[in-house]
Amino acid sequence: MTRADPCAFAALAAEQLINGFGIAALPVDPFAIARGRGIEVVPKPSRDAGVSGMLIRVGNEFAIAYATHIDNKPFQRFSISHELGHYFLPGHIDAVIGTNGIHESRAGFTSNDRYEMEADRFAAGFLMPRHLFFPALERAGRGLAAVESLAALCKTSLHATAIRYTQCTRDPVAIVVSVGSRIDHCFMSEALKSVDGIDWIRKREAVPRNTPTFAFNQDVENVRRAVRVDETSTLQDWFGGSRSVEICEDVIGLGSYGKTLTVLYDIALPDDDEEEDEGFLIESWTPRFRR
Known part of the structure; x- marks a missing residue:
């Protein structure tokens, strides 16, 4: 819920x-x-x-x-x-x-x-x-590129546009704003919030160490010069749980704002039937020993 x-x-x-x-x-x-x-x-x-x-x-x-x-x-x-x-x-x-x-x-x-x-x-x-933003969002593509396109159209900041992107998209996506090793805030789309078995990212939590965002934030010049990287991580890296699903992670420094914007998207979650089949296979291949 x-x-x-x-x-x-x-x-x-x-x-x-x-x-x-x-x-x-x-x-x-x-x-x-x-x-x-x-x-x-x-x-x-x-x-x-x-x-x-x-x-x-x-x-x-x-x-x-x-x-x-x-x-x-x-x-x-x-x-x-x-x-x-x-x-x-x-x-x-x-x-x-x-x-x-x-x-x-x-x-x-x-x-x-x-x-x-x-x-x-x-x-x-x-x-x-x-009613105007959603049709543009559907044409804008995915990830940070979509946010940049929408920001140019609406004449809004990347930060504000990224938040609105999560509020309007049908897809499971999240945006994370961080400063150094700490998360400042996170917004998740409704589709991602409804996923069972994941933890919601909290303010002031540590940026996960094995993510591109963590590596990016080690150099403050990346933030100041608005450097951009397009990498991948996993759902488990950011949200815990048992699904080690690869996701796209786009990162950009927000310049004089002093913060980093991360867009997490292309989160291809298995449907219920696929998860049941996977669970059955794991169960069927688990060796059983006599006591």
């Missing part, structure tokens, strides 16, 4: 808005949508590092300020969409805007704050709405 996603409604709300706006093709333009609602969108001074975006209220008027200390258009588009999440999602404005009329957001997909998590999910659904 897979766990219910408490933030799924936020992505759905964003998708419904995109449908309602009559947007029928990617990429989605958060600047235009915000300004169409009378929300001024302005760049934030680059000296204000650490804050990715701000939602500002003056009376009944709103503005969004986005970070410029990171010169990255996908990052800025996601930050604006995140603030639109706070604007559109029920209860957010009253919950997040302080007495000074300002809410500050910080990037990273790592906050445990309910409202920040919901706004992140809104932003993903807003920029990559399932």
